[in-house]
Amino acid sequence: MAVSTIYSTQALNSTHFLTSSPSSSSKQVFFYRRQTNRRFNTIITCAAQQTVVIGLAADSGCGKSTFMRRLTSVFGGAAEPPKGGNPDSNTLISDMTTVICLDDYHSLDRTGRKEKGVTALDPRANDFDLMYEQVKALKSGIAVEKPIYNHVTGLLDAPELIQPPKILVIEGLHPMFDERVRDLLDFSIYLDISNEVKFAWKIQRDMAERGHSLESIKASIEARKPDFDAFIDPQKQYADAVIEVLPTQLIPDDNEGKVLRVRLIMKEGVKYFSPVYLFDEGSTISWIPCGRKLTCSYPGIKFNYQPDSYFDNEVSVVEMDGQFDRLDELIYVESHLSNLSTKFYGEVTQQMLKHADFPGSNNGTGLFQTIVGLKIRDLYEQLIANKANAPTEASKA
């Protein structure tokens, strides 16, 4: 396999684009030169690897970073910011995965947005062209210089070099907003948090901050709601998996928001993705595991599984309401779920225990995030196995 490295210290306004013809087993390389207004130089490396791209969408303060940590842990290793670079970088790198925060593609910094009266949720504040180009480049195995958006100062810092990883995760507010970027995604997830739960989580997060009060938190959520409903929320129809978090139905008139009802909505017919099911695929099941074999404390656990329709798509929904109190509840539940894509019995429980200090480790959020992580690993392995078979067939012919 030929591996070539070309360093272009090209200045001014041009970018080199490198493509290789996928059909031949010996890589043919074509150079294109294009006049663009990009400020960043590209360093080009060609490698014969395909990157799997995962998209994760959620509003801020909704558990994306927790999900990211669980996901990278499923693949092994801890994800850390790039060493020796900008300390305020949003990127996380581990052996197999690189996580890119889409806030880095803001076209307007904080002052720019204030002048125009535009939120970060608004597509006018984001450079989708650059996002598409760079994700496409990384997917084809080309390293890119990605800008950094500094959340502390609110400015766009100097770019950092990102090498193409085996698995690229793009997380942020708009991974599925732009159609071209959407087509590049191999799998997409949307974290849908209901308003009451969002309010409760933000209170938990912000009440420790001086200057914040209940009114300011509420005002902040209310002010962002129109933009959120207009630009972010519609992305859930495109997602392959939606994790919906709602208040519990087990406790009447509960307003503490500690016990949660979490639904995992999985699209049917997605390549390499087989939805999780309970007992019998395609049927409607309602299951309360607490009884003679398993004793649970109040309010207990309730599971539901059913086929459904979501935004005109066929989906399967697994729902968990309640909390895990003990390890044996978790392993009991895991042994009854099917199609989990685990490599050994108890893997889900093991992963949940490994991160018992993460928020949501005792309820459906942690459980479904872990399961989605295992599903992504399964998808990755199937994709790689498929790609490995394709060139051997081409050489035979």
Next chain:
Amino acid sequence: MTSIAATGLNVATPRAFVRPVVTSLSAPVRLNYPWKFSSTKRMVMSVKATSEGEIISDKVEKSIQEAKETCADDPVSGECVAAWDEVEELSAAASHARDKKKAGGSDPLEEYCSDNPETDECRTYDN
């Protein structure tokens, strides 16, 4: 003595968020251990990290004030919405900073050694 003043001046130039606390701490450390250049930088950076948490908290507080003022004039304008969005962004940054601090960025030696395990200060002899 001039070198202290020089270093003091150099550190003070990023006017954005250097407090006197940071300046006075960095100068004596540099003088006492002039060979530990990189670990000194670590020391300064870790001190900066804790004061950075306070800096972000200040920013959050200020942004909430600004948002309240902007929205008092016109609650549905783009400026008001953008101001509350800024509050949200800074609150998220503050909570991340708090998590990072809690996760154990408090020991500068541990931080330095995780990056440079082969240096003399960080060698461990297990057998």
